[in-house]
Structures are given as C-alpha cells and as structure tokens.
Amino acid sequence: MSLINVTNLTFAYDGSYDNIFENVSFQIDTDWKLGFTGRNGRGKTTFLKLLLGNYEYSGKISASVSFEYFPFKVKNKEINTLDVINDIFPDYLHWKLMREFSLLEVSEEVLYRPFASLSLGEQTKVLLAALFLKENSFLLIDEPTNHLDMTARKLVSEYLKTKSGFILVSHDRAFLDNCVDHILSINKADIEIQKGNFSSWWNNxxxxxxxxxxxxxxxxxxxxxxxxxxxxxxxxxxxxxxxxxxxxxxxxxxxxxxxxxxxxxxxxxxxxxxxxxxxxxxxxxxLLKNIEEADSLKISQLAYHKNQLVELEAVSVSYGKTMICNDISFTIEQGDRIALIGKNGSGKSSILKLICGEAINYTGTFRKGSQLKISFVSQDTSQLQGNLTDYAKDNAIDESLFKSILRKLAFSRIQFEKDMSTFSGGQKKKVLIAKSLCEQAHLYIWDEPLNFIDVISRIQIEELLLEYQPTILFVEHDKTFSGNISTKIVNI
CATH class of the missing domain: 1.10.287 (Helix Hairpins)
Incomplete structure (x- = not known):
C-alpha cells in the first residue's frame, strides 16, 4: 500500500480565465478500486492527464507509483494484435497475457489478426488485458464501457472486480456498483472521496x-x-x-x-x-454548494392518427453477402418504450436506420405509417462543428429552447461561445439529445444516446422519459437505464 497525495492542486487551460481545479487536496490509496464520477466537463479526464504529467499545474502531486492510462493510443491498427501488444508492453510474458485473455473471454487467435479487424468491444478487451500486464503501476481507466454491449459490460465489470489499484471513469451505475470500493466525485464546489460503491455515494x-x-x-x-x-x-x-x-x-x-x-x-x-x-x-x-442543477426537461410529442406506427415481420438485413440479422419481428405502438438489445454487430443500428428511412438491403415485411415524423439521435458525433446558434438555425429548432435544455444538462454559458468540435464526448451527445427534445415527433429513435454522458444527466433523461412517456425505440447498454425506461424488450 502507498498513497497518492494531491496538495493545493490548481489548474486552468491556457487562455482560460476559469480554473478547472483550485486548491484541491486529497489522498488516494493505491490499493483502492476507485470509481470516478462527476458532470461532463468538470475535469475527470483532465485530472487523469495531470497525474500523467501532461500539463503544468500549481500545487503538488506526489506518488511512489507510476501511472498507466487507458485507452492506449494504437498508431497502426493494420498490424496484427500481437504486434500492437508488443508496442504497448515489449517485455510481457505470454502466459500472463493468456491469463488475462481467459478472464476476459478473448480467444488467442485474435493475436494473429489485424487489430482493425477486431470489433470495438474486442479491441477494448485486448487493450484492458495489456493494461493489467503492467505491474507496480496505478491504472487510469477512462470510460472503458462505451464500446461494450450489455453482456461484455457485465464480463468486464466482473474482471475489474478481481483487480485493485485503479481509477475507473464510468457513468454506468450498475457497472460501477459491481467493481469499485471507493468513489471520487468532482462536485460543483469541491472534490470528495467516499468509501463504498456508486449507489452508496448517490444515496449519501x-x-x-x-x-x-x-x-x-x-x-x-x-x-x-x-x-x-x-x-x-x-x-x-x-x-x-x-x-x-x-x-x-x-x-x-x-x-x-x-x-x-x-x-x-x-x-x-x-x-x-x-x-x-x-x-x-x-x-x-x-448552502447548496454541491446541489447539482438538475431541473426537469420537457418533450413535445405529436399524437399520431393510428395506434400502430411501425411493423417489422420476419425482416433480415444484409450487407452484400453478409447477413447482419435474421427474422426480426416486432411492432411499435403509441406509448411504447422499446429497448432493442443484442451483442455488438448483431444489427441493432441497421434496424434503426431502416426505420429512419435509410437505404438498407432487407428482406421480409416492413411497414411504416405515412407522414410519420421521427427524431433520431445517432451514435456518431463527429459531424458536430461550428457554434450552437448556427446549429439550431440549420436544424430549424428553437434556439432559446435548445440552449435552455443544454443549460439544464449542465452546460455553462461560456460553453455556448465555443466551437462544438472542442466539446467533450459527453457534451456532444447532449447536443444531439437536446436537438431531439426540441423536435416535435411521433417517434423518437435513439442509438446509444448515453455514451460519455454523466450520471446526473442520465437520471434527468430517465425522469423525462418516465414523465412524458414518449414513443421511443432505443439502443442503450446501460443496464439500469434500460431497465428503468423500457416497457418492451426486443432481443436481436
């Protein structure tokens, strides 16, 4: 056991008038399984990078251990996975790697395939296995769940439960509850550490x-x-x-x-x-120094003239000669909140795109109501750039309402002046969700909307969907969110 001591830490990015941290002091035991939580943009990733020595700061961080950051940057994804691991950790022992692979249910044969050919979930598990080959290091694990389906999340959570000596940034409540024994939270006014899992911290x-x-x-x-x-x-x-x-x-x-x-x-x-x-x-x-602004959100759902909005009967989707999913049947009726679940690559996003009107090669029967208005939230945020005012104008949504929703989702006013390309992953997803909430629609289709989004915002969105009960079809691997929201489950 050793301690990481943070004393009077103060940091601001160059050109910024606002400190991310100001005179922050606390201690971390290197044996802890430490969950790290806080609103998007509060500085979780920044703090990890300060530990790595990537930025200059005032104050002091002292530790007798080295730090390793996950996810590793893979410069060349076309080389074999074995060579990727060699680049990360040249001196590893093969039997130790196989031990980690076994725990993560990764086959040895992936070592001899190009890293790029692995699914995103497989890539995550391979890099986690490489991370835990590092000894005498304190591990900084930054949002490992974003590319993991529900089954893989449970597996990785059980894997981390057997480990110690790490900080884990995650917004998945069930995931954190299973594998951490302390919570480090960045609040509005301070940073605090509590013993226990996420649920005990949240109740406190x-x-x-x-x-x-x-x-x-x-x-x-x-x-x-x-x-x-x-x-x-x-x-x-x-x-x-x-x-x-x-x-x-x-x-x-x-x-x-x-x-x-x-x-x-x-x-x-x-x-x-x-x-x-x-x-x-x-x-x-x-008083109220750490009470988060979590005002309720609103949604304007349109009523459709028929009860049934969408029907799929024995639908199969393929790309070229490759069958993505087979014999899918379900209907969407007004008031349904349907969770579409299945492993990564099972065709969930393809089904959503088909319903949204994209040109998808399918067989079977697919019916969609005429003049059905759909609001779609994509997984992809890479297209977001420019300012929020122009974005609202380009998408024909009310700018005042749009920015009001973002304020409720913990955007600061200074954020409105920035280019969206500089936003964090969670802030970009909030832009897409706020846009969707501004759109009047008969059906909301959200494809993994919660990736990178902080826990408090997730709870706000849950409360919105439970209060207004819009018709929604969604893919989301957050077990708690899906369990709380869905009225039906369709398993691909």
Missing part, C-alpha cells in the same frame, strides 16, 4: 442535498422574518424621530433630548437587525 449525496435544501428553506423563512422585523423597526424609529418637534397628548412639550436618544437607540437596533439579515444572506450563499 441525496441525503446531503435534502438536508441542505431543508436548511435553505428554514434560512429563507428566517431571512423573511428578519427583513420584515427590520422594516418595522426602521419605520418605528423614523416615527419616533418625527415626534422630536411635536407635543405630548397632554399638550406639554416633549423632551427632544430623550426622544432623540430613544430614536437613536431604535435606529441602532434596526441596523443591528439589518446586519443580522445580511449575515443570514451570506450564510445562505454557503
């Missing part, structure tokens, strides 16, 4: 948020009481001050010195109450 956070909200309500009531009291007292002292030049009810002249002294005392008391009011307001500003 909800309790803390509820406490802060209750305290905030009590404080607001106290502020109102103090404000009203100060106003009454101020009015009283002014009325007393006015009597300086008056007379008593009996007609005798008032003692102006006495009245003035009394008014001065009342003014002093009024100022004291006002000071207490300002102190209470100042105290209020210290």
């Amino acid at each position: 956070k909800k309790r803390q948020d509820s406490f802060e909200l209750a305290e905030n309500e009590k404080l607001k009531k106290d502020i109102n009481r103090l404000s009203n009291s100060a106003k009454r007292t101020n009015n009283w002292s002014q009325e007393v001050e006015k009597t300086k030049n008056g007379t008593t009810n009996s007609g005798s002249k008032l003692d102006k010195g006495y009245v003035g002294h009394k008014a001065a005392k009342m003014m002093k008391r009024s100022k004291s109450i006002e000071s207490r009011q300002q102190s209470a307001i100042a105290e209020k500003s210290k």
Whole structure:
C-alpha cells in the first residue's frame, strides 16, 4: 500500500480565465478500486492527464507509483494484435497475457489478426488485458464501457472486480456498483472521496442535498422574518424621530433630548437587525454548494392518427453477402418504450436506420405509417462543428429552447461561445439529445444516446422519459437505464 497525495492542486487551460481545479487536496490509496464520477466537463479526464504529467499545474502531486492510462493510443491498427501488444508492453510474458485473455473471454487467435479487424468491444478487451500486464503501476481507466454491449459490460465489470489499484471513469451505475470500493466525485464546489460503491455515494449525496435544501428553506423563512422585523423597526424609529418637534397628548412639550436618544437607540437596533439579515444572506450563499442543477426537461410529442406506427415481420438485413440479422419481428405502438438489445454487430443500428428511412438491403415485411415524423439521435458525433446558434438555425429548432435544455444538462454559458468540435464526448451527445427534445415527433429513435454522458444527466433523461412517456425505440447498454425506461424488450 502507498498513497497518492494531491496538495493545493490548481489548474486552468491556457487562455482560460476559469480554473478547472483550485486548491484541491486529497489522498488516494493505491490499493483502492476507485470509481470516478462527476458532470461532463468538470475535469475527470483532465485530472487523469495531470497525474500523467501532461500539463503544468500549481500545487503538488506526489506518488511512489507510476501511472498507466487507458485507452492506449494504437498508431497502426493494420498490424496484427500481437504486434500492437508488443508496442504497448515489449517485455510481457505470454502466459500472463493468456491469463488475462481467459478472464476476459478473448480467444488467442485474435493475436494473429489485424487489430482493425477486431470489433470495438474486442479491441477494448485486448487493450484492458495489456493494461493489467503492467505491474507496480496505478491504472487510469477512462470510460472503458462505451464500446461494450450489455453482456461484455457485465464480463468486464466482473474482471475489474478481481483487480485493485485503479481509477475507473464510468457513468454506468450498475457497472460501477459491481467493481469499485471507493468513489471520487468532482462536485460543483469541491472534490470528495467516499468509501463504498456508486449507489452508496448517490444515496449519501441525496441525503446531503435534502438536508441542505431543508436548511435553505428554514434560512429563507428566517431571512423573511428578519427583513420584515427590520422594516418595522426602521419605520418605528423614523416615527419616533418625527415626534422630536411635536407635543405630548397632554399638550406639554416633549423632551427632544430623550426622544432623540430613544430614536437613536431604535435606529441602532434596526441596523443591528439589518446586519443580522445580511449575515443570514451570506450564510445562505454557503448552502447548496454541491446541489447539482438538475431541473426537469420537457418533450413535445405529436399524437399520431393510428395506434400502430411501425411493423417489422420476419425482416433480415444484409450487407452484400453478409447477413447482419435474421427474422426480426416486432411492432411499435403509441406509448411504447422499446429497448432493442443484442451483442455488438448483431444489427441493432441497421434496424434503426431502416426505420429512419435509410437505404438498407432487407428482406421480409416492413411497414411504416405515412407522414410519420421521427427524431433520431445517432451514435456518431463527429459531424458536430461550428457554434450552437448556427446549429439550431440549420436544424430549424428553437434556439432559446435548445440552449435552455443544454443549460439544464449542465452546460455553462461560456460553453455556448465555443466551437462544438472542442466539446467533450459527453457534451456532444447532449447536443444531439437536446436537438431531439426540441423536435416535435411521433417517434423518437435513439442509438446509444448515453455514451460519455454523466450520471446526473442520465437520471434527468430517465425522469423525462418516465414523465412524458414518449414513443421511443432505443439502443442503450446501460443496464439500469434500460431497465428503468423500457416497457418492451426486443432481443436481436
């Protein structure tokens, strides 16, 4: 066991006026299985790169271990997988690699195939196996689940459960719950570490948020009481001050010195109450420091004139002579929330594209309602560039509503001024989801919408779909999300 000490860490990117981290201090035990969570854009990947020494910073990071970052960059994907692993770790022992392959259910034959020929899920598992060949290193594992189907996620989670000495960035709640024993969270106002898995951290956070909200309500009531009291007292002292030049009810002249002294005392008391009011307001500003902005989202679903929107009967999809999926049958009716599940490469995205109207080679019966309006969220975010204002205009959506939804999904106002090509993966996916929410449609089709998206935003989107109950067909490997949302499951 050894410690990684972070002391007074402060960092901002060149040209930025905002610090990503400011005087942050904490300790990490190198034996921990540490889950790393926080809103998109808060600096999770940045922190990992600071540990690697990629950026200059103020403060101190001290550790007696080296750091290894996942995913590795593979410069040439056309070479055999064996050569890719040799480039990463030239001195590895073959039997140790086979041990890791066995745990990850990877066949030895992939070593002798070009790395590019492997599926994205296979590539992920191969690189994870290479990562855990590294000894005496603390491992920085950045979002390994994004290319894994539900079955592979469970397998990799069980694999990581047997390991220790890593930071794992993931937004998949079930995945984190199974394989971590501590949570490192980047909050609005600080960074904290708690023992336990994601669910225990989330329950603690909800309790803390509820406490802060209750305290905030009590404080607001106290502020109102103090404000009203100060106003009454101020009015009283002014009325007393006015009597300086008056007379008593009996007609005798008032003692102006006495009245003035009394008014001065009342003014002093009024100022004291006002000071207490300002102190209470100042105290209020210290509360709610870590309560995330998670306002509810809205959706405008169009009603369709028929109950049945789409029907597939014995549909098979092929590319050239290669059969992608075979004999798929299901219907989509108004109000359905259908999870389309299956292994990577099983044809899920092809089915979605067929329904969306792309030219897909298929056999069988496919019927789609006439004038059916579909809103589609793609896996691919590579086309996003330029500013958000032009993007809203180009897609004929309401710019104010579009940006309001992004604000609710934790976009800062300064983000609106940036080019979308500079956004994080999670921020790009939020742009696509916000666009979809702005579109009036009969049917929403979302293809792996949650890749890279933070947990709190996932919960917001869950709550939206449960509240408004739009008709939606989606592919998503987040087991918790799919289980909470779907009314039907279609297994490819």
